[in-house]
Amino acid sequence: xxxxTRVERTVNSKDIKINAKKVQVYYGDTHAIKDVSVEIxxxxxxxxxxxxxCGKSTFLRCLNRMNDTIDICRVEGDILLDGEDIxxxxxxxxxxxxxxxxxxxxxNPFPKSIYDNVAYGPRIxxxxxxxxxxxxxxxKSLRRGAIWDEVKDRLDAPGTGLSGxxxxxxxxxxxxxxxxxxxxxxxxxxxxxxxxxxxxxxxIDELRSRYSVVIVTHSMQQAARVxxxxxxxxxxxxxxxxxxxxxxxxxxxxxTESYITGRIG
Amino acid sequence: MTDASMQSPETGHRSVSLxxxxxxxxxxxxxxxxxxxxxxxxxxxxxxxLIVLFASILSQGIPAFQRTVVSVDFTxxxxxxxEAESTLFKTKAYSNLFIAQLSKELEDQxxxxxxxxxxxxxxxxxxxxxxxxxxxxxxxxxxxPVKFDLAASSRVDGYFKGRVSRDTLQDSRFLQxxxxxxxxxxxxxxxIKQAFNWPFITGADSGVDNPGGAGIGAxxxxxxxxxxxxxxxxxxxxxxxxIYLEEFAPQNRFTDLIEVNIxxxxxxxxxxxxILGLAVFIxxxxxxxxxxxxxxxxxxxxxxxxxxxxxRASLKAVPPSIxxxxxxxxxxxxxxxxxxxxxxxxxxxxxxxxxxxxQALGExxxxxxxxxxxxxxxxxxxxxxxxxxxxxxxxxAQIYTWAARADVGFYEKAWGxxxxxxxxxxxxxxxxxxxxxxxxxxx
Numbered sequence: 001x002x003x004x005t006r007v008e009r010t011v012n013s014k015d016i017k018i019n020a021k022k023v024q025v026y027y028g029d030t031h032a033i034k035d036v037s038v039e040i041x042x043x044x045x046x047x048x049x050x051x052x053x054c055g056k057s058t059f060l061r062c063l064n065r066m067n068d069t070i071d072i073c074r075v076e077g078d079i080l081l082d083g084e085d086i087x088x089x090x091x092x093x094x095x096x097x098x099x100x101x102x103x104x105x106x107x108n109p110f111p112k113s114i115y116d117n118v119a120y121g122p123r124i125x126x127x128x129x130x131x132x133x134x135x136x137x138x139x140k141s142l143r144r145g146a147i148w149d150e151v152k153d154r155l156d157a158p159g160t161g162l163s164g165x166x167x168x169x170x171x172x173x174x175x176x177x178x179x180x181x182x183x184x185x186x187x188x189x190x191x192x193x194x195x196x197x198x199x200x201x202x203x204i205d206e207l208r209s210r211y212s213v214v215i216v217t218h219s220m221q222q223a224a225r226v227x228x229x230x231x232x233x234x235x236x237x238x239x240x241x242x243x244x245x246x247x248x249x250x251x252x253x254x255x256t257e258s259y260i261t262g263r264i265g
Numbered sequence: 266m267t268d269a270s271m272q273s274p275e276t277g278h279r280s281v282s283l284x285x286x287x288x289x290x291x292x293x294x295x296x297x298x299x300x301x302x303x304x305x306x307x308x309x310x311x312x313x314x315l316i317v318l319f320a321s322i323l324s325q326g327i328p329a330f331q332r333t334v335v336s337v338d339f340t341x342x343x344x345x346x347x348e349a350e351s352t353l354f355k356t357k358a359y360s361n362l363f364i365a366q367l368s369k370e371l372e373d374q375x376x377x378x379x380x381x382x383x384x385x386x387x388x389x390x391x392x393x394x395x396x397x398x399x400x401x402x403x404x405x406x407x408x409x410p411v412k413f414d415l416a417a418s419s420r421v422d423g424y425f426k427g428r429v430s431r432d433t434l435q436d437s438r439f440l441q442x443x444x445x446x447x448x449x450x451x452x453x454x455x456x457i458k459q460a461f462n463w464p465f466i467t468g469a470d471s472g473v474d475n476p477g478g479a480g481i482g483a484x485x486x487x488x489x490x491x492x493x494x495x496x497x498x499x500x501x502x503x504x505x506x507x508i509y510l511e512e513f514a515p516q517n518r519f520t521d522l523i524e525v526n527i528x529x530x531x532x533x534x535x536x537x538x539x540i541l542g543l544a545v546f547i548x549x550x551x552x553x554x555x556x557x558x559x560x561x562x563x564x565x566x567x568x569x570x571x572x573x574x575x576x577r578a579s580l581k582a583v584p585p586s587i588x589x590x591x592x593x594x595x596x597x598x599x600x601x602x603x604x605x606x607x608x609x610x611x612x613x614x615x616x617x618x619x620x621x622x623x624q625a626l627g628e629x630x631x632x633x634x635x636x637x638x639x640x641x642x643x644x645x646x647x648x649x650x651x652x653x654x655x656x657x658x659x660x661x662a663q664i665y666t667w668a669a670r671a672d673v674g675f676y677e678k679a680w681g682x683x684x685x686x687x688x689x690x691x692x693x694x695x696x697x698x699x700x701x702x703x704x705x706x707x708x
Binding site for chain 1: 515584587589590592594600605609
């Protein structure tokens with residue numbers, strides 16, 4: 001609880017980064033996301049919580065159009081990033097994903113060296129003019145991923161040879177290397193042990209100073225620890241969205257209360 | 266509680282020793298033993314037939330790698346050459362000179378045997394021409410002793426290998442009983458002997474009455490050019506088709522239909538592809554008959570489904586998380602495929618391709634239909650391009666041709682050809698296994 005009050009105080013930016021309005025998602029005939037509207041603030045950690053299958057991951061994947069890769073998936077409604085509709089026909093999802101980075105549930109480093117893992121994004125987006133600049137980006141990103149000290153001596157070693165927690169921090173470093181404005185995290189700690197989880201959570205709190213972070217999590221404690229805003233999803237509906245402290249201490253909706261006290265889920 | 270535990274023996278929970286198997290367990294154990302026995306019998310049967318196959322191939326085929334040669338030291342002076350060239354029947358003059366030298370050599374060793382020019386011709390063919398051509402090409406060798414390795418005729422070869430014996434030999438224009446006395450005498454003198462049959466590996470096919478001169482070399486070249494065509498066409502087309510179907514194509518009825526058709530194509534009998542090739546490539550497109558280019562095109566059609574199926578399987582085996590990771594950092598779909606998915610699938614694709622090629626290398630039926638049984642009498646196609654368009658044969662088609670010929674001498678050639686074909690296939694499969702082992706990635 002002390003944690004929560006601390007993070008609450010540090011909310012200082014109120015710019016709206018992503019504005020989702022009446023978003024509907026269909027998987028074939030299944031209506032997976034029903035009428036979700038949410039405003040995600042800049043330089044804030046927003047947590048999506050809810051029971052399994054409630055649509056929180058689906059909604060997260062809408063924010064950088066990762067659902068485009070699923071043929072039967074259909075998205076309706078508006079999602080505005082800095083006031084621009086990301087589902088506009090003129091928007092190239094590739095450009096969008098450079099702005100909205102993503103970290104996945106299972107650590108998924110490329111089976112390449114640690115250096116190449118981080119350098120891949122900057123390379124394809126042409127962020128570095130020469131090797132020296134690229135080296136700099138890699139070092140900076142690995143530092144932001146809080147893994148530099150552990151891997152600086154073995155950048156040529158394969159990324160898949162790291163431990164699970166290190167792999168996930170490497171993936172975070174890879175995601176921040178392209179200088180995104182929003183970082184989406186889909187249950188980033190579900191495959192990690194408590195120590196690695198603590199490291200990643202600490203990292204998320206640091207990332208907040210530069211990025212807007214959206215994190216999907218199954219762990220309510222984690223949501224309470226790292227986020228300033230929390231959205232509770234249930235059966236495809238956004239039940240409640242508000243300050244994390246308020247959601248966990250004084251929920252408005254009875255379903256939210258049932259979930260956080262462990263009665264549904 | 267106490268009651269319950271005391272009653273338990275009566276309520277069916279008998280305490281049975283674990284060291285004694287009950288009836289049910291015994292039954293299951295026996296079933297397991299029987300199943301193992303069936304498995305061992307099945308494997309043993311397979312191995313037995315494999316051993317029989319290999320033993321028969323090796324025992325029948327190895328003689329093809331041996332040939333019988335008459336090696337004679339022969340010296341021709343410039344004067345003798347001029348004299349021979351001035352006669353009317355020039356090759357006959359050379360032939361007589363050779364016979365004189367051979368008689369002298371036999372006499373020196375104290376072996377006496379009667380033979381005439383006709384006998385020598387039955388043993389060695391028309392040698393005068395061979396000698397004359399040699400000295401015409403190498404005039405510098407005049408006056409020096411030259412060792413001639415002259416191939417003995419197929420029946421003499423058969424006499425050495427046990428195919429022909431004194432009891433079974435009937436006098437014919439090919440070989441007479443009296444010739445065998447000469448052969449024995451030459452053998453005693455160490456003039457006639459068995460040697461490794463290089464011409465079989467490097468040479469071209471021969472006429473139907475000269476099995477001794479037949480070689481598989483020309484058809485190895487034919488197969489090589491066909492494989493170049495197959496590799497050059499089926500690998501890029503197959504890989505491109507698989508990548509599109511696996512990574513880009515929408516899932517709908519049409520792509521389902523294509524998928525079913527590709528699977529069906531893999532099961533189409535090869536002779537159907539032969540008919541198709543005959544109708545389309547030769548009759549409609551007027552490509553040259555018997556050319557490795559056409560053979561390669563037909564085999565490409567056959568190999569494509571194999572390559573597509575194995576490539577798609579290896580693309581499927583790449584975890585989707587790798588694609589997500591690439592897309593997540595803003596790679597385009599094509600970048601994700603070419604930078605990450607394809608390198609991971611490459612060993613599987615290579616293995617599939619090599620196995621497809623090995624299948625194509627051993628394919629016979631479609632080649633017979635498009636006439637890949639071209640007779641290359643001497644030499645090889647001249648130049649690289651001609652290798653694709655000049656008539657040639659392929660290894661399996663050549664083996665089929667030999668097996669179909671009347672002269673028993675070709676029988677052994679067919680087996681020998683099978684050994685060479687199997688060696689190629691074995692090499693390719695070993696390469697496939699090595700590639701798979703070396704590049705297999707785990708993550």
